[in-house]
Amino acid sequence: MSTLLIRRSMLAGLLCFLSPAAPVLAEEYVVTIDQMEFGDVPAELKVGDVIIWRNNDMFRHTATDRDGSFDVDLPPKAEARLVLESAGSIEFYCRLHSGMVGTLTVSP
Numbered sequence: 001m002s003t004l005l006i007r008r009s010m011l012a013g014l015l016c017f018l019s020p021a022a023p024v025l026a027e028e029y030v031v032t033i034d035q036m037e038f039g040d041v042p043a044e045l046k047v048g049d050v051i052i053w054r055n056n057d058m059f060r061h062t063a064t065d066r067d068g069s070f071d072v073d074l075p076p077k078a079e080a081r082l083v084l085e086s087a088g089s090i091e092f093y094c095r096l097h098s099g100m101v102g103t104l105t106v107s108p
């Protein structure tokens with residue numbers, strides 16, 4: 001009985017020690033622009049994750065938040081990184097081609 005209690009408290013102590021130090025791992029996702037369209041966006045995004053916008057077209061594009069929190073310029077065949085800094089449903093578009101639209105769903 002006492003041995004079990006000691007083991008449990010040691011385990012709890014260990015977990016308390018480890019949890020705050022455990023790194024929060026950000027994921028990187030690629031969203032490819034091809035033939036004037038944004039490709040599929042990842043379904044499970046979190047604050048801190050990174051979107052790598054990759055423009056495969058011969059045209060310049062942008063990935064621009066409708067609320068103005070980001071505006072990524074994407075020359076032909078270029079790519080750029082965007083760190084997601086806020087949670088929510090983020091509608092984005094290309095400033096140069098208004099038909100190019102998408103939505104990022106970011107959880108806290």
Ligand SMILES: [Cu+2]
Binds near residue numbers: 061062094095100
């Ligand atoms: Cu465009």
